[in-house]
Amino acid sequence: MKEEWLTPDELAKRTGYTRQTINKWIKREHWTTKPKPGVQGGKARVVKIDERVSAFLHETRHAAEPAGNYYTSANTLPGLLTSFVQQMTPQEQQNLQNLLLREGVQGLLKRLGIDSK
Numbered sequence: 001m002k003e004e005w006l007t008p009d010e011l012a013k014r015t016g017y018t019r020q021t022i023n024k025w026i027k028r029e030h031w032t033t034k035p036k037p038g039v040q041g042g043k044a045r046v047v048k049i050d051e052r053v054s055a056f057l058h059e060t061r062h063a064a065e066p067a068g069n070y071y072t073s074a075n076t077l078p079g080l081l082t083s084f085v086q087q088m089t090p091q092e093q094q095n096l097q098n099l100l101l102r103e104g105v106q107g108l109l110k111r112l113g114i115d116s117k
Helices: 008-015 019-029 051-059 077-086 090-111
Strands: 033-035 045-048
Touching: 008 019, 008 045, 019 045, 019 051
Parallel strands: none
Antiparallel strands: 033 045
């Protein structure tokens, strides 16, 4: 299979994300890049589209889709919490779960500045 290299702009157009988002992921996820052939100055880069990049984009594809609607019982605390959690990314959900397990309800309330009296 032939290696595929795309500029951040080309990758953005194919995926529906912005070029800025793609550049952020390139840095954060340490994707393989190289200078774009024929461009002087060193800033223009191309990204190697390998399995790691493809898997990452597949896992985050929901971010480029229109926001979903979540329906719960109107204005009940469990309904609101369920709605909030459903709108979080899997990583955000994991971080919240870790926080709750580490600090418990009292720790969360204290962080939020809610007096538990």
